[in-house]
Amino acid sequence: xxxxxxxxxxxxxxxxxxxxxxxxxxxxxxxxxxxxxxxxxxxxxxxxxxxxxxxxxxxxxxxxxxxxxxxxxxxxxxxxxxxxxxxxxxxxxxxxxxxxxxxxxxxxxxxxxxxxxxxxxxxxxxxxxxxxxxxxxxxxxxxxxxxxxxxxxxxxxxxxxxxxxxxxxxxxxxxxxxxxxxxxxxxxxxxxxxxxxxxxxxxxxxxxxxxxxxxxxxxxxxxxxxxxxxxxxxxxxxxxxxxxxxxxxxxxxxxxxxxxxxxxxxxxxxxxxxxxxxxxxxxxxxxxxxxxxxxxxxxx
Numbered sequence: 001x002x003x004x005x006x007x008x009x010x011x012x013x014x015x016x017x018x019x020x021x022x023x024x025x026x027x028x029x030x031x032x033x034x035x036x037x038x039x040x041x042x043x044x045x046x047x048x049x050x051x052x053x054x055x056x057x058x059x060x061x062x063x064x065x066x067x068x069x070x071x072x073x074x075x076x077x078x079x080x081x082x083x084x085x086x087x088x089x090x091x092x093x094x095x096x097x098x099x100x101x102x103x104x105x106x107x108x109x110x111x112x113x114x115x116x117x118x119x120x121x122x123x124x125x126x127x128x129x130x131x132x133x134x135x136x137x138x139x140x141x142x143x144x145x146x147x148x149x150x151x152x153x154x155x156x157x158x159x160x161x162x163x164x165x166x167x168x169x170x171x172x173x174x175x176x177x178x179x180x181x182x183x184x185x186x187x188x189x190x191x192x193x194x195x196x197x198x199x200x201x202x203x204x205x206x207x208x209x210x211x212x213x214x215x216x217x218x219x220x221x222x223x224x225x226x227x228x229x230x231x232x233x234x235x236x237x238x239x240x241x242x243x244x245x246x247x248x249x250x251x252x253x254x255x256x257x258x259x260x261x262x263x264x265x266x267x268x269x270x271x272x273x274x275x276x277x278x279x280x281x282x283x284x285x286x287x288x289x290x291x292x293x294x295x296x297x298x299x300x
Contacts, residue, residue: 012062012150012151012154014062014066016150017062017063017066017150017151018066018070020063020113020147020148020151021063021066021067021070021109021113022070023147024067024109024112024113025067025070025071025105025106025109028108028109029105032105033101033104033105035104036100036101036104036105037101040100040101040104040292041100042101044099044100044101044292044293045097045098045099045100045292045293046097046098046099046100046103046290046291046292046293047095047096047097047290047291047293048095048096048097048103048107048288048289048290048291049092049094049095049096049288049289049290050064050092050093050094050095050096050110050111050114050286050287050288051090051091051092051093051286051287051288051289052087052088052089052090052091052093052284052285052286052287053089053285053286053287054087054089054284054285055086055087055088055089056086056087056118056119056121056122056284057084057085057086057087057118057121057122057124057125057158057159058081058082058083058084058085058086058087058093058114058118058121058158059083059084059114059117059118059120059121059154059155059158059159060083060113060114060115060116060117060118060151060155061079061081061082061083061093061094061114062083063110063113063114063117063151064077064079064093064094064110064111064113064114065077065079065094065110067106067109067110067113068096068098068102068103068106068110069106070106071102071103071105071106071109072098072099072101072102072103072105072106074098074099074102075096075097075098075099075102075103075106076096076097076098077094077095077096078094078095078096078097079093079094080092080093080094080095081093081094083121083154083155083158084121084157084158084159084160087118087122087284093114093286096288100290100292100293103288103290104290107288107290110288111286111287111288112283113151114286115283115284115285115286116145116148116152116155116281116283117151117152117154117155117158118155118283118284118286119281119282119283119284120152120155120156120159120277120278120281121155121156121158121159122159122281122284123159123276123277123280123281123282124138124140124155124156124158124159124160124161124277124281125159125160126258127159127161127258127261127274127277128159128160128161130258130261130262130265131261131262131265131272134262134265134266135265135270136264136265136269136270136271136272137161137162137270137271137272138160138161138162138261138272138274138277139156139161139162139163139164139251139271139272139273139274140152140153140156140161140162140163140164140273140274140275140277140278141164141253141273141274141275141277141278142164142165142167142168143275143278143279144278144279145278149166149167150166152278153166153278156277156278159277161274161277164273165205171204171205171206171207172196172200172204172205172206172207173207173208173209173228174192174193174196174206174207174208174209174224175209176209176211179192179208182195182196188218189215189218189219189222190218190219190221190222192222193206193208193219193222193224194222197222197223197224205225205226206224206225206226207224207225207226207227207228207251208222208224208226208227208228209227209228209230209253210227210228210229210230211230211231211232213232213236213239213240213243216240216243216244217243220243220244220247220248223247223248224248225248225249226248226249226250226251226271227240227244227248227249227250227251228251228252228253228273229250229251229252229253229269230253230254231253231254231255232252232254234263234264234267237252237264237267237268237269238267238268241267241268241269242268249270249271250268250269250270250271251269251270251271251272251273252264252267252269252271252272252273253272253273256272256273256274256275256276257276261274
C-alpha cells in the first residue's frame, strides 16, 4: 500500500483546502456576486443552517467552513458534526452567522464541496459495511477529480475505508503496460520485476498486477510486496489466494460493485480496490436554510 498512508487525520491540511476553496470561489464569483450586491444591503446580517436532507455520512467539514470564511473573514462557522458522522434527514451540520452577502457568496462552493465529499463517504460506508467480518480492506484508487484528490481520499477515510497510493510518486505499481515495455527489452517476468526492485529504495512498496493465474509463479519468484489480481473470476480469486499463500498481500480489482464486493471479499483477498468510491459517488443532498436579520434588511 501507499508509503504515505495518512489515515490518522480525516482532514487534509488547512492550507491545502484553502487553496482549493480559493480557486473554486474565483471560478464562481470572478467579479463578485452581482445578485446579492444588487439585492442585499451591505450591512445585512443573517444566520444560516446547513442541513442534511437525506441519510448518509458527512465529510468535507473543513472545506465547507473555509468556503464561507474565504467569502467573508468575519463570518462565524460552527460545525456541529465531525467528518464520518452519520446523517439523517434534518440533521444540523453547521451554523453560519454573519454578513448575508458573504454567506450567499460562499453558499454554492461550500455546499458543492460538502455534498461531493459526503457522497463519497456515504458510498464508501456502504462498501465497508458490505464486507464487514471478512477481514478484507476496502481501498480507493487514483480515479479522482483532478485537483480534489486530497479531499476525496479524506472522504474515503471518513467513510471507514482506506487509501491506496496517493500519487504516482508514492509506490511502484507494475501494470500490464509497464511489464510489456520490460518484456520488449528481453526480460522475462521474474527478471523484469527483480530489475525494478533493484532500482528502488528498500522502503518503497512494490505491487505487481496480473490478469491470469499462470503469471503467478513467475511473479511470486520475484517476491513483490503486493499482487493485484485484476478482473479475476471468483474461482480464480480463490485459486490465486491459495497459490500466493501469504507470500504477498493480495489485492482484488476490477468489476467491483456493491452487489459483488461481499463475494469477492469472501475469496480470502486482503484488499479490494474500488474506483467507484470516487468516480461514481452521487452527491449527497445538503441544503442551506438562511434567515435574514430583519433589523438590517433595509433597501440597499
